[in-house]
Amino acid sequence: MVKEDQKPKMAGHVGTITSVNALISKVFQQPKGDLADRLNSRVTVCVLAVSSAMLLSSHFFGDPITCWTPAQFTKQWVDFVNQYCFVHGTYFVPLDEQLSFENDERHKITIQYYQWVPYVLALQAFLFYFPRFVWKALISYSGYDLAGAVKYVDAFWNSIKNDNANFKARIAAFEGRPSVYIWDGIRLARKKRSKDMALFYTLSTILQAINAWIQWYILNAMLGSPHYTFWGPSLLTDLVRGNDWQTTGHFPRIVHCDFNRRRPASVQMDTVLCVLTLNIYYEKLFVFLWFWLQFVAIVSTINCIKWLYSLCSSTKAQQMVEGYLSTAPMRSKVTADQFLDTLGPDGLFVLEQMALNVGDIPTSYLTISMRNISPDWEELDPRKRYAEALEAGEEERTPFKRPDYS
Incomplete structure (x- = not known):
């Protein structure tokens, strides 16, 4: 049965877990994107969000900290000490070393991350989704609904795709709708800023890449070590060599906590030992996240360079389109160069995104069918059409008219 004083805390945790679940469901409704996009806005967001939700639930439903208090302490004092040490923070001193009387020396290795880990992971999940949010805002500004x-x-x-239709029938189906x-x-997007979609x-x-x-x-x-600069490989080496946390001080299971008891005429400081049970999981989780985030950052950097x-140069995208067109069952009156001119940089980018999100086979059908019907949607610059009419000597017979795009 939930106590009355725990209900606000429970409501806050449940609200956070609900927000994390909503983020995960939103992530899987979006287009997949390229490899770096999937790693950032799908896989990493889900890993961080699920880890945050699980750890945050353990903060409420379990005992994230248990302090060893004197026998004369009442239950209220025990609860107070546990809550105080969890909120205020603890510090690590090896059990075989004597506690110093100097406060700065005692608190040389403080454990300040422990209570904040679930919230930091949740914040990182939102930050990894943030570039996708910016991209959606920019593509909406361009006027083209790429996700739709x-x-x-x-x-x-x-x-x-499961119908028993031949190649030509599928091409005809794509010509009719997609x-x-x-x-x-x-x-319609060309009336706005569709030419900037690739940018x-x-x-x-x-x-x-910068965010990663x-x-x-x-x-x-966040888990900076007084011994290591990059603690991921060093911590992994300690685990492999069997160097215990009591020696290294990384993710200690038993720590110290100081608190004051006010008396009528004095203030007495007590020191208790506390067990940080979640550090057993934090150790493995953060070693994994250190290498995973580094991998994601490297892939994102390579992907950024590729898109720059x-x-x-659109040579690679043009070669992709020409490869799709080469699979057409019959020759078209529209050559590949003419289709690429009509397609333009914005249309080329759309087909490139289709290949990334939907796959090569449906994109090849789409490309061939778009070329077949491209004469009906060819939009040349009116000044270019007028120049063509002048070159043909038809300005007197066929005066220039504004093209009808309806």
Whole structure:
């Protein structure tokens, strides 16, 4: 039965766990993205969020700290000492060493991270999702609903891929719905800022890489060791060699806590031993997270460099589209170069994202069908059309008219 004084605490923890669950459900509703995007905004967010929820629940439903108090202490005093030491923090001194009378010497190795770990992990989960949030805001500013387009094509592909239809029938099916949907979206987005979609995505990858390195640094600094600069490999080495926490002081299970008891005429300081049971799990979790976040940061940096290169040169994306077009069952009146000109940098970026999120097979159907119907959606610059008319000597016979995009 929950005590009355524990209900506000329970409500706060339950609210935090609910928020974490909502974040996880939101993460899996978004497009997958490339490898770095999946590692950052899906896998890492889920690992951190689940770890935070589990550890936070143990703070309420379990005993995160148990202090050894004198026998004359009443239950109220025992509860007070446990709560005080948990909130105020503890310090580590090896059990075979004598406690110093100097306060600074006693508190040389303080344990300040213990009660904050679940909240720090929850904050890191939100920060790893933040670049995805920025990307969604930027793509919305560009005027193109990329997430909606990816979901539409994916749902359409799932509805027809199991049908006993041949290649041409599937191309015809894509020409009837997804291709029209994608072309319409590109046409409307070009009235806004769709040409900047690749730039916006590159900016989000830069933010993603910077955020990953910052989070790795925060993790390294939060549990800073007086002995090691980068405690991940060093701590792993200690575990392999069998160096005990009583010697190294890393994630100690037994610590000390000082508290004052006020008397009518004096203040008495007492020192008790406390058991930090969660440090058994923190040790393994943070060793894993140290290497995992470093791996994510490296992958994010490589991905950022790749997209910076892609922003400067679209050769690789063009080769991808040409490869899809080479699988067409018959030759089209529209050449690959003409289709790429009509597609433009924004359309090329959309197909590249389709390949990342949906896969090569449905993207190849989409690419071929978009080329087949591209003459109906070809949007040349009006000044270019007028120049073509001048070159043909038709300015007198066919005066220039504004193109009808409806």
